[in-house]
Amino acid sequence: MDSRTAQFEHRLRDNAIKVEAMLALLLADTCLGGERARPASLLAAMRHGVLNGGKRLRPFLVIESAALLGGDADAALRIGAALECVHCYSLVHDDLPAMDDDDLRRGKPTVHIAYDEATAILAGDSLLTYAFDIIAAPETALPPAQKIELVLALARASGIGGMAGGQALDLAAEKDTPDEQGIMTLQAMKTGALIRFGCEAGAIIAGADNEIRARLSAFGEKIGLAFQLADDLLDLTADAATMGKATGKDAARGKGTLVSLHGQKWVEAALARQVQEATELLAPFGEKASALIAAARFVASRKN
Template identity: 45%
Template structure:
């Protein structure tokens, strides 16, 4: 896995550098000056943390193809901005009310809830500008497709809707079908979008895009299952965020209903399914296969 770790680290570093340069008062001051405190909160929520797994998915998927076009780092940074916005908002007192994220105080703790809301709003908004920018891809029609994919990943039929269903579940209770739907929307939709954006920038044909969409959906399920297992088995210090939240909130995860062994078995089955979807791409799919395996085996 050393090659995978090196490739992931290289992409993550490039994303960090891009965001470091992009999320500045100078870059964000259009048409009028950006408030310094808001820029500081945005940077607190987006920089110096995370493995940047969604941009890595974009990069690895696009490189299944011989001649990907456009700036994969800029596209990945757009998705990472949306991911970071979702974390900033999820941590708010009216959502999950978390004090710790990536081993440091959450944005609403380091600043205040109102500033955290605005920081998340800004990250989400500027993400779409990154995809719409002509530097992202030379074809305006394809750039439009990329924007739409991110809307599907982040919108009411995706991440935002998944959060709403999660809030409803806290009041009404969770059944297994609802939990699966919440996971597909709240976690899986942005992973699916990352794979599809990478495939589109790689030049996938309709059949390849369909195949990779199924892979992206499986990858999302694997990531969430691993998240549930980690939540139940790791400490807050190991995770860099609050552990044990699922049990505390009474969520009907596979672990709660069937135990850890069953959840691990389901994840292994999902992993085999995901890997089989990559067979058609041969050796070029090795990094992507290793990455989804890493999703299943990660420790934080």
């Protein structure tokens, strides 16, 4: 591991600790104004689904994008936590028996195994709802106009035109066998949209102009695609112990990926190209963008 990689991984871990602490605070056993109670088992299921030692890559993107553009650090941490709530809700629902039917996530029982299916459904619902609560809450010190832009961008990234729509396409892909364009759309929605939002959110938090916001968004788009390409390669090669979840499932289900369509070499080349183009997008920011560029390389080379 070169020193640049070591430095990045240290920064990512440092960030994950802060995000975990913020999430633990947000999911404490204390009612906020307008809340009547936080039922114990539902709160515990939400915490189980969120406080799981994840890498917190999406919040990292929010925090580093905001930092690059001079955005408020505390607001970025809170928006990062909101984004992580959406990401984790999607995992809780995705693991349900009617969806991917996974019993393990990061080597621990999934929420519907640790609790029950009804509680897992409600915990996912509550985490999704809470993401918008966090953005709107008075503790997130941003002007209302910026908060509303964040609400809109997060809703579009998460809903039928984004992540949830991508999951629907993914379910259909088991029998539809989409072509290359279909796979790209599916992946851009299912995985890419939240990652892109993470980068765009930093620009919104910093009140950046449209050109810079579009640039960060394009950067996010590319590392979102890189993330998925790396995932497809991992599904092919990694074993379950490294991933902490079942692997080889795509192939077992006959689900089309770019690997099955074009082969491993093509995907490795496409992955390298995404990282290169992502890096070029941030060239105008010089050395200041090094954490984000390291994140792009990390996404492409991750082992789990």
